[in-house]
Amino acid sequence: MSIKTSHTRLFIYLILGLIVLFCTNVFLGSIHISVKEFFRGLYDASSTNHLIIHAVRIPKALSSILIGIGLGLAGFLMQILFRNPLSGPYVLGVTTGGSLGAALFILGSALFSFGFIHPKFGIPLFSSLGSLAVLAMILVVYKRIKDPMTLLITGILFSSISGAVISLLAYFSSAERLREFVFWSYGSTHLMNTYELFLLALSCGLCFVFALRNAKPLEAFLAGAVMAKTLGVDVDKIRFQIIIFTGLTVGVLTAFAGPIAFVGLVVPHISRQILKTSNVQLQLISVSLIGSLFVLASDAVATLPGSALSLPINAVTSIIGAPILLFIVIKTKRFIF
Amino acid sequence: MKSYGLVIAIIMLLSGCNTPNDKQTSIEKNQWSPKYAKGFSFEKKDGITYLNIQNPWPGSTYTQEFALISKEQDLKNTSTAIKIPLKRWASSSTSHVGFAQELDEINSLKAISGTSYVSLKDVQNRIENNEIRELGQANQPDVEWMISNQIEAFFNFSIGDNSTEFAVLEKAGVPVIYIGEWSEQHPLARAEWIKVFGQLFDKQKQADSIFLKIEEDYLQWSERAKKRDTSPEIISGSLYNGIWYAPQKDSYMQKFYEDAHLDYIWKDLEYTGSLQLDMEFVFDTAKNASIWLNSSEFQSLEPLVKLHPLISELSAVQKNKVYNTLKTNSSEGVLFYEKGVVRPDLVLKDLIQIGHPQLFKDHKLQFFAKLDK
């Protein structure tokens, strides 16, 4: 791996930025804690702020980082797979499958009694099953038709079907259930306990390792499918693996954090603008760092520090992400691809 | 000087005593408005009683006028007539059921929107025996069925002007009455709509006296609660996804809290719509509140506590004073939204029992249920 000094400098800045933002997110929250109180809260278990810092803020910051890494990687891989700059992690339809699973649990409880399953366990479980179902269907379609374009359309179709079923479920639900589902769909970075953080870290890690080990073949993808094949890359196998690893990562992300918009779409573009290289290994690191920064920053805004209110994370990522994407498009005068 | 003061006092006392009597035996008067409610009034013209509906939803200027005539009468003017007493009616809101039950008019109800949400036992039985039919969604009730099944009046619950939906009904001669009790901001105002139901079922005297008793009990019990030294702090809201959703700023509930001598911790927060509060803020401001209402759908504290690490730190949870609105076992129906509307006196008693348990030691909670440990 050939890292230039300019690249090293960039990575150092990004890592520094990450540390700063992490600390900021832990320091800031809806209630104001003075610096002195903050440090007391960090170490003194008897302090009232101790619980807030350790049980609420630190897990939230950690989950923001992992969500950023996962979505960044997923978006990056999807854009390579489809060679389409508008691809994001959701283009396969896996997330809508996850939403459908969550909808079945939340809205369907009128039809089936899930009362004995606690939502904290039930929602991620059903969401994962939904994601898995869509992933399985995509793979089945892929086995028969190897064309990425077809896959793109199939993903859209599965999304539409899932969306339609969700609408039906919503139509027949009570106001409370509907509200619960809508709130779930706003996405959240809260409340990941150690177990969930571990699962998230595991799936992001697997995805990262897969991409790292196949960095060269993925670069060949960038040169075109024909070129990749003539270079000896088993294009079909790599595509299959990309679908699996991305699908799994996105499935786990959706299960625990809900559908979080825009991050996976815009982070690879930012990474390409800052780090103008085709070197996939470098891009992987960059995309992970930028993804974490993006979600941490969005979460800091969404918390509305000092205020009792907070914004849904989806709104913030979209409001921040869309203009950035627009800016990149205008600056480069066309989409990179 | 002293004697003048006495005379004035006596006169005032006498006039004060007269007022309720005036309002009660006022069938001779030409126009009378309810004491608390703002959404309806009555008028007598040419020997016919008219029911006026005004502002059935917040911010509206919509009005209706109905002439209440007997089955044999014929109306010579252009007003919409309602032939009373109603023997077959349909409703798009389960809150109307409470009123009907008080007046013993459950049997004349033929269809309702949301049969799975009804909580009153008698009504549920009738639904199961197919004596009450599902009317369909509140905003799209089954108009054809109503026409072909001789429904005499449709009690409409609507948050806006959906009169175009019912043009067909009106052409078929089925009056559509906008029942706006839910738009009233005072608990007694909502209950007072029983007078409308009373007129429609030709049970005015019954309705009036039921309301008087409700009002009397309500005010008396409130007086007793207000005499207590402490006013316990309460919080209200459910947790979704780590965010505390406090219900909409609601003068109706706020009045209940005040009259039960309870202090709603966020009553001074300025907001419209429902409040999404960050858990940190809730913990900071409400950790000492001793009562938590409308918490969730859980029956016990154990699953509630799992929703967020800060929940177990709340005083209300530690003192085991967490409540939710009671759902009857067999349906999704909430008693609070049916019987609770017409019996604010009983709701108040529940709230007083929760906040000041020493006052009504034997009272069993009807509308709220405490979560088990």
Place this chain on the structure above:
Amino acid sequence: MIEIGIEQLYFDKANPIATGLNACFTKGHLFYIYGRNGIGKTTLFKTLAGLHQGFKGQITIEGITLSDFSTQERARKLAFMFQTETVYPFFKVHEYLELANIPNDKNDSINDEFKTYVIKGLDLEKHLDCYLKELSQGQFQKVKLATCLLQMTDYIILDEPFAHLDLVQKERMNQFIQELVKEKNKCVILSTHHFDLDFKNNNHTLCLTSTQLTGLTNSENSKEKLIQLLCAD
């Protein structure tokens, strides 16, 4: 040696696009293939690359059937250059060239001496640090050729390598390829519309028509013969 004995080349079995393609391609020789547009030159090359399955017949490489090679093994024997799809514009030229290393398992750089030779031969020294999007069509063409060559395979198949090149660059590239074939004992098969027939050394000219792949011999009227063949379709 690549031996092809294709009875039929087709997309749809009922309508073959070319028949009777028989030829042997050996190392140390350069093969120019002519043919009308759409006659099937690219399809033939794609068949050799394993990208096109619609054919009836036999293709062997040094005695082994083409289909018996795995993708990676084939990439170590044959290198291809096609008029490809749009490419990621932020490849630096030297990064793009490194793609040639992919078929080889080792992670070390390509043979430095050969690399310098190729880069010099194609005048790419000045462009090594440029992004692909900064290159002209012709320059990009040369980069693609360089990557192809750097795969260090014995057999090199090029689909219209002279496209987009001006006269001078075309000549340069032609010279370089011929030099490569002779000095490094490669086998190069390329398709072109270039009419300066060259029969010297080990250069061969073939014409692809819908009925056969004809080899032309060196004679005075070889050009006329070629034109005749081309017009026959």
